[in-house]
Amino acid sequence: MIAAMAQVQAAFALGDIPALLAANRDFRNGWLGAVRNPHMAETIARFIDYFQSVRLGTFADPALASQYIDGLSRIHLAFLARDPLAVQERMMLFMFAAEEAYLAVRRRQIDDAAQPQTNRRKIKKKGTA
Numbered sequence: 186m187i188a189a190m191a192q193v194q195a196a197f198a199l200g201d202i203p204a205l206l207a208a209n210r211d212f213r214n215g216w217l218g219a220v221r222n223p224h225m226a227e228t229i230a231r232f233i234d235y236f237q238s239v240r241l242g243t244f245a246d247p248a249l250a251s252q253y254i255d256g257l258s259r260i261h262l263a264f265l266a267r268d269p270l271a272v273q274e275r276m277m278l279f280m281f282a283a284e285e286a287y288l289a290v291r292r293r294q295i296d297d298a299a300q301p302q303t304n305r306r307k308i309k310k311k312g313t314a
Contacts, residue, residue: 186216187265189212190261192207192211193205194258202241206237209257216264239286242287243286253286256275256278256279256282257279259279
């Protein structure tokens with residue numbers, strides 16, 4: 186997890202979204218390996234692909250990505266301290282923040298879709314100049 190967190194921070198600093206996604210995956214696999222309840226770990230793993238689309242939207246926004254990285258850092262520090270209650274609390278706060286980030290991205294997508302398209306080309310009908 187230490188190496189993965191260093192990769193997360195380096196990729197974020199470079200603005201390298203593909204590297205950030207890969208490092209995030211490695212970090213997640215690290216903490217997921219620490220989950221003692223195999224049923225819970227399997228349940229979380231089943232939803233990974235769904236959340237990947239959310240990450241793409243949040244990582245593209247520097248402010249949201251910064252909040253995301255901060256949340257990961259807090260979780261990481263709790264793991265390093267070997268404090269399961271702190272890990273639980275920080276993970277819960279991280280999930281609430283992730284939900285807010287997702288909703289912000291979705292609102293922006295909906296607003297963008299509602300904007301009139303002004304740069305559309307006019308299609309000429311056959312036989313007209």
